[in-house]
Amino acid sequence: MARYSYIAQSLSGEEKAGVLEAEDIHQLARNLKREGLILVKAELEGKEKKKFEISLPSLGGVSLIEKMFFTRNLRVMIGAGLPLPKAIRILADQAKSKRFKTALLEIEEEITKGKSFAEAMAKYPDIFPDLFQSMIKVGGEAGTLEDVLNILTQQMERESELRSKIKSAMIYPAVIISTMIGIGILMLIMVVPKLAETFAELNIELPITTKIVIGFANFLTKKWYLVIGLLIFFIFIVLRALKTTVGKKIIDNFTLKIPVIASIIRNTNSAYTVRTLSSLISAGVSLPRSLEITAGTLGNIYYKTAISQAVEKVRKGGKLSEALKPYENIYPLTVIQMIAVGEETGETSTILAKLADFFETEVGNATKNFASVIEPVLMLAIGAAVGFFAISMVQPMYSMLGAIK
Numbered sequence: 001m002a003r004y005s006y007i008a009q010s011l012s013g014e015e016k017a018g019v020l021e022a023e024d025i026h027q028l029a030r031n032l033k034r035e036g037l038i039l040v041k042a043e044l045e046g047k048e049k050k051k052f053e054i055s056l057p058s059l060g061g062v063s064l065i066e067k068m069f070f071t072r073n074l075r076v077m078i079g080a081g082l083p084l085p086k087a088i089r090i091l092a093d094q095a096k097s098k099r100f101k102t103a104l105l106e107i108e109e110e111i112t113k114g115k116s117f118a119e120a121m122a123k124y125p126d127i128f129p130d131l132f133q134s135m136i137k138v139g140g141e142a143g144t145l146e147d148v149l150n151i152l153t154q155q156m157e158r159e160s161e162l163r164s165k166i167k168s169a170m171i172y173p174a175v176i177i178s179t180m181i182g183i184g185i186l187m188l189i190m191v192v193p194k195l196a197e198t199f200a201e202l203n204i205e206l207p208i209t210t211k212i213v214i215g216f217a218n219f220l221t222k223k224w225y226l227v228i229g230l231l232i233f234f235i236f237i238v239l240r241a242l243k244t245t246v247g248k249k250i251i252d253n254f255t256l257k258i259p260v261i262a263s264i265i266r267n268t269n270s271a272y273t274v275r276t277l278s279s280l281i282s283a284g285v286s287l288p289r290s291l292e293i294t295a296g297t298l299g300n301i302y303y304k305t306a307i308s309q310a311v312e313k314v315r316k317g318g319k320l321s322e323a324l325k326p327y328e329n330i331y332p333l334t335v336i337q338m339i340a341v342g343e344e345t346g347e348t349s350t351i352l353a354k355l356a357d358f359f360e361t362e363v364g365n366a367t368k369n370f371a372s373v374i375e376p377v378l379m380l381a382i383g384a385a386v387g388f389f390a391i392s393m394v395q396p397m398y399s400m401l402g403a404i405k
Contacts, residue, residue: 075149169367271359278352
């Protein structure tokens, strides 16, 4: 049993603070409900504290973490018997994002006026996407809102974990590459010009590699504004390309062919696909609509196209496993085979959830090994760059010493 310090409200709005023992947050909420109290905030006592509140701020938008905590807390409050408008208002007061707070207060107002929860949140598609709206709509109509919120919470928790794993894997190479570029620029700006002056004074015939390094250093020193301008222009072009179908196809196709990274992309997109489908189907959303929503959540254009085209085949009565067979080059055969098993047994949602666990584990393993795989590649690149620079700068000095002899 764990000890929780809590803040709760009575139905009349009076606050009460105290400490209770419970197995988890949900049991704590049930115990307080028996006393006519609604749990608002709880904190696990002891060395490791776990807060039951929206505590992470978001700059300008609404983070996945904040939405996840909102969904989890809303589920507990509804399960404890608190009316939906009151629960949303309490959570709005705890929201750190001003935008999220405003949206929740307006949603609470719309619900009070008679609109459904799904209709009220439809005004904020950038905060509550189709996935959220469709599941809430089904939960509201079927009277299973608490269960749907639980599924949504699990969906967002897994998505957050997956994003965290991928970001963690990218930190090491990003730091190494940034450091290498920074040191290289400093050398070109501070060291090379002085060496170039020395070579010019001694009237030494320079090798072609040395001329290239000195020329680039002079350009970087004297025309630095052009370098910055070209860099901004390049970033602008890439961002524009990512917004076009042709550009996304080129970039997504390229990333799917890079060793190591390609397997992470395939497993990540497979995990997103089956996890989202599992959540939607288990919430009661129809398969065609679930596929439409899933396609909208996928970033890679090849996966988005595969699921979008599968929608049409499923609507015509075809099986999802058959619809995905032409895309074995991006979806592992395991996905198609397990979906077929789910269709035969009627346990599609359960099998998809287990399949999602498998691919999320695979992504975790791949990201753990990513640093060990990328490290020798980075060392070779750094060694080649340092070697090229050293040879280019040292070779004229040897020529000068040879001439003195």
